[in-house]
Amino acid sequence: MAVVVASCTLEKLFSGVPILASDGKVKKDVHGMLAIPEYQRPYRWNEEQITRLLNDFKLHQKELVGKPEVEHCPFYLGSVILHQQGYKLNIIDGQQRLTTMALISYLANKHADLKLVYESPESQQQIKHNLGWLYKHEASLAVIDFAQINITLVVTDSEDEAYRFFETQNTGGVRLAGPDIIKAHHLRAVDEKDKSAVNTFATRWEALGDLNSVVDILLRGRYWQYLNFRDYPLHNQTQQVRTSIVTELAEHTGKGDDIAFGRIARTYMPNGGKSLAQPQVGYELRQPLNSGANTIHYLQYFEQLRQTYLLNNTAQGELAGFYEFYQHLVCKLDGCGYLKQLYDVCLLLYISQHGQQSLEIAAKKLFRVVYSRRVENQKAVKEKSVPAFVKETPVLDWIAMSYTPEQCFAQLDGFKLSVDKSGFDKNSVKKRFVEKVSQYFGLHIEKQDYANQFGPAFSQHISALGAKHG
Numbered sequence: 001m002a003v004v005v006a007s008c009t010l011e012k013l014f015s016g017v018p019i020l021a022s023d024g025k026v027k028k029d030v031h032g033m034l035a036i037p038e039y040q041r042p043y044r045w046n047e048e049q050i051t052r053l054l055n056d057f058k059l060h061q062k063e064l065v066g067k068p069e070v071e072h073c074p075f076y077l078g079s080v081i082l083h084q085q086g087y088k089l090n091i092i093d094g095q096q097r098l099t100t101m102a103l104i105s106y107l108a109n110k111h112a113d114l115k116l117v118y119e120s121p122e123s124q125q126q127i128k129h130n131l132g133w134l135y136k137h138e139a140s141l142a143v144i145d146f147a148q149i150n151i152t153l154v155v156t157d158s159e160d161e162a163y164r165f166f167e168t169q170n171t172g173g174v175r176l177a178g179p180d181i182i183k184a185h186h187l188r189a190v191d192e193k194d195k196s197a198v199n200t201f202a203t204r205w206e207a208l209g210d211l212n213s214v215v216d217i218l219l220r221g222r223y224w225q226y227l228n229f230r231d232y233p234l235h236n237q238t239q240q241v242r243t244s245i246v247t248e249l250a251e252h253t254g255k256g257d258d259i260a261f262g263r264i265a266r267t268y269m270p271n272g273g274k275s276l277a278q279p280q281v282g283y284e285l286r287q288p289l290n291s292g293a294n295t296i297h298y299l300q301y302f303e304q305l306r307q308t309y310l311l312n313n314t315a316q317g318e319l320a321g322f323y324e325f326y327q328h329l330v331c332k333l334d335g336c337g338y339l340k341q342l343y344d345v346c347l348l349l350y351i352s353q354h355g356q357q358s359l360e361i362a363a364k365k366l367f368r369v370v371y372s373r374r375v376e377n378q379k380a381v382k383e384k385s386v387p388a389f390v391k392e393t394p395v396l397d398w399i400a401m402s403y404t405p406e407q408c409f410a411q412l413d414g415f416k417l418s419v420d421k422s423g424f425d426k427n428s429v430k431k432r433f434v435e436k437v438s439q440y441f442g443l444h445i446e447k448q449d450y451a452n453q454f455g456p457a458f459s460q461h462i463s464a465l466g467a468k469h470g
Contacts, residue, residue: 006030006153010077010101011146013153014111021155030155034102034116035088036095038187038198041180042122042206045096047133053100054140061143077101079152083159090159092184101149103131104141111146122206159188178245179211182295185250189292201296214303215245221285221345222248224387226394234383249295258294260301261287263353263403280355285348286400305348309359322360329440330367335429336374338383342390343370349399350408358405361465365412368462369395374433375419375454409466417459421451 006021013019018031060075080094091098099118105111118124134141183205190201223230223244233240260283267275282301289295309319313327326347330340346366351359373381373389390396393415402408423430424447434450437443443457 003154003156004028004030006155007150008153009074009147010149010151013151014102014105014114014146016113019153021153030082030084030089030153032084032087032089034082034098034114035085035090036116036118037083037090037092038119038202040091040095041183042120043095043099043118043126044122045100045130046126047130049096050100050130050133053097054137057144058140074148074150077149077151079154082153082155084155084157085159089155099127100130101146103127103134104144105146107131107134107138107141108144120202120206178242178249179215181242181246182250185246186253186292186295189255190296197293201293204300205296208300208303211299211303214299214306215249216241216341217306217345217348218285218299218302219244219248220341221349221396224345224390224396225286225400226391226397229387229391231387249289249299250291253289253291253295256290256294258292258297259287259290260284260297265403279357280352282352285352302348302352305351306344309347309351310344319356319359322363325360325363325367325440329436330363333371333433333436335380336371336433338381338386339371339373342386342395343367346370346395346399349396353399353402354405354408358409358466362405362408364462364465365409366395366399368417368458369393369412369415371433371437372415372417375417375430377420380429406466413463413466417455419451419455424450 004021006019008019013034016031016033018029021028021030057075064073077097078094080098081092082094083090083092099116102111102114102116105114118127187198187202187205190197220232223232233244235241260281262278262280262282262284265277265279267277269275282305283298285302287298289298309322310326312323314323316323330343333340343366347363350362350366354362372393373385395412395415398411399408402411420430424434431450434454435447437458438445438450438454441458441461443454443461445453445457
């Protein structure tokens with residue numbers, strides 16, 4: 001079939017009658033009943049999206065009043081992407097709109113043969129909620145004529161082809177974020193290997209919640225490599241960010257087993273024996289990934305690390321010092337948001353490389369390097385300046401290339417901290433930063449000496465933290 005395109009009414013689509021389509025050369029029939037694949041994301045439309053759709057209907061009908069030449073002009077619902085699988089038309093994109101229209105059809109006692117099945121508890125709950133809301137507004141639904149609603153179908157018998165369209169289009173409704181798209185990609189890969197595992201992995205994914213933050217961290221860590229440096233889009237370049245996520249964490253993933261790469265230290269004994277030690281037991285941030293379980297577990301692992309180390313504000317055990325430093329200094333600094341993005345990447349990269357070994361020391365040494373940008377010049381730290389800094393000072397590579405924490409610390413201690421002397425005569429962001437850092441580390445520097453003494457004093461203090469490991 002390759003890819004065919006058809007235009008039809010919603011009445012025809014919901015009734016399951018054959019629909020004439022074309023691939024540009026040959027006319028073909030599209031036939032079958034709509035279905036929801038197990039790996040689809042949940043149905044999430046609420047009153048806001050439904051109200052917007054109903055208002056669009058009303059506006060369309062209002063515009064036709066008094067215009068007999070266009071009184072039968074149909075309402076256009078947009079396009080949907082379908083995968084023809086036997087007699088099923090699996091909805092790849094357009095589920096939110098089609099499900100909403102199916103609910104309206106159900107309340108109107110139409111299209112009895114339309115039987116969409118939703119496995120996700122979240123979908124089931126939202127459907128119940130929306131049915132109740134639509135029932136209260138049933139009077140406004142009476143004017144909806146399914147024979148006067150037009151829709152474009154993009155249909156293919158190749159699931160891969162269908163998802164290529166899905167990953168590059170925005171066909172209306174709530175625009176998908178990158179993580180939503182890669183979810184469908186990887187659940188589909190799980191389905192190819194073990195159909196019984198799809199629901200388990202889908203539930204596991206949903207339990208992770210919003211993955212945008214961890215995906216942002218991971219892509220920066222994977223993009224900002226000295227030997228293969230790639231520009232990561234700015235935060236307001238939403239389409240480019242979305243494309244980067246899909247490319248890196250879906251299209252460029254391979255086919256294979258669920259492999260977690262990591263370093264093992266072998267110690268050979270005088271008697272010929274050997275011992276093995278592995279500082280971390282998860283995935284490495286920059287490792288190659290395979291579609292399906294491998295990438296899902298990779299994301300799950302790093303989201304757990306993010307929750308444990310970056311969001312946990314409970315001081316406990318050997319990590320109490322790290323938590324106290326991160327929560328009470330790093331998270332409370334003003335005007336350092338873009339630097340904190342890089343800093344969080346550094347922390348998760350270090351943990352994926354070395355586990356919790358000397359984490360508090362590592363956090364403070366990394367802080368001196370990453371936040372040097374705050375005092376190196378007078379101007380504010382702009383988003384574009386952070387990747388430029390990483391190019392000049394490949395701190396991420398220093399972490400990734402270190403076999404031991406001590407080796408990493410030597411690289412970090414070798415960094416020369418420079419302080420721009422301007423901006424200390426007023427209540428600037430830079431001055432407030434130096435005040436907070438000096439107070440936290442007990443540097444005992446007079447305010448009039450910040451420009452000359454902060455750099456050497458801070459560097460000396462931080463370098464001494466690793467002396468016992470040298």
